[in-house]
Amino acid sequence: MFGEATLEERRRFYAEEWSPAELPEFIVKSLSMREFGFDHSGAGPSDRYNRIASVAQLQGVLVRLAPYGVYSSVSLYRTPERRDGWLGAELVFDVDAKDLPVRGCGCAKGEVCELCLEEAKQHVLGIAEVLREDFGLKEMHFVYSGRGYHLRVTDREVLELGSRERAEILDYVAAGVVPELSELSFGYPAHFRRRMRLLLPRLSEAVLREAGVPKRAREVLLSEGELEELVQGLEKGTGVLARKLKKKGTEKLMELVRRINAEMVDAKVTVDVKRILRLPGSLHSKVSMKCMLVRKIESFDPLSQAVPKFVSERESKGIYKREI
Ligand SMILES: [Zn+2]
Incomplete structure (x- = not known):
């Protein structure tokens, strides 16, 4: 630098x-x-x-x-x-x-x-x-x-x-932190909201399309106003993802988020x-x-x-x- x-x-x-x-x-x-x-x-x-x-x-x-x-x-x-x-x-x-x-x-x-x-x-x-x-x-x-x-x-x-136990913890921590898609009775965990707030504004049309996120859900994620509503909705309680992105949009987005989260950490360092x-x-x-x-x-x-x-x-x- x-x-x-x-x-x-x-x-x-x-x-x-x-x-x-x-x-x-x-x-x-x-x-x-x-x-x-x-x-x-x-x-x-x-x-x-x-x-x-x-x-x-x-x-x-x-x-x-x-x-x-x-x-x-x-x-x-x-x-x-x-x-x-x-x-x-x-x-x-x-x-x-x-x-x-x-x-x-x-x-x-x-x-x-x-x-x-x-x-x-x-x-x-x-x-x-x-x-x-x-x-x-x-x-x-x-x-x-x-x-x-x-x-x-x-x-x-x-x-x-x-090493195997370390890999399991890494998997959970880095990738598997996405809450169940069902409506939970409590809010999204703080670390999930933090990651979503950080990540969602960075996702481009091309990345979302490649991940199989449907068109309507892509429009929500790429519109500054709708995205802001979604992120704020995450703070208030569960259900906002399904409401705004529908079932398939939520599923595909979560797959993408999980994959990106996993790539953020150098897995070899944790396991070796x-x-x-x-x-x-x-x-x-x-x-x-x-x-x-x-x-x-x-x-x-x-x-x-x-x-x-x-x-x-x-x-x-x-x-x-x-x-x-
Ligand atoms: Zn930079």
Whole structure:
């Protein structure tokens, strides 16, 4: 987003700007049980199977090597340097703004901007809501990844889940959140309303037609006034979908919503417990932004809070233009 960081900038970042306070508590207390991966050249984290014994050792490595990227495992191991003695893994959801299937902005594939980053954030908030309300999970950590968000869950209940159980949770959380089509006696769940509010205005005629949504229902969804009525109706109680879109329109729209929701999350990241994720506090050198723990997600603005000092200095020197 701000262009690639040079080796000199990486060095300055780790020597002058980074401090151990950047590391979230949930990483610090399990640091020596995690496998660390380093990307030295920008080609990916090929230097794996590393054990870092302490925060002081990590700081030494970061200052000395100024790596292009730093990663740590979602799993904890008795012997992380051999990926041996598995003790459990966080439950992780990865929403990358550059991979969102439907975006309200004009970003090309692989690009991100303020708007799609905000959409990724809203999506992650929706996932957290389902995990909290339907699964009773509590220990959730939001991490700005540099181009989207990681949601990392560390409740004891999730740590020992296998890949299949993780896939089932993902399926429920990411895709299967659409309420039954029958008239319910209570309202639509908040996370469903949130997703619909976000998604419906982004659906184009072509996408709706391809999904088999009938003409009359398409007209409702594409008319600003009728769509607004529909979205407001969702807040008041159930039945508005069937009333406005009829049975087939509702069914086809729900199929489409389910498919899009599923594509919002990188399924491989949730299911694969051998994954390593960008270390919160480290530099995402490709875009010159900080990957960081987000404490107040609702008000978090990556374009002001995740920008390293060297980027603002570049701008004041007029070296690089901000590209958004
Ligand atoms: Zn965008």
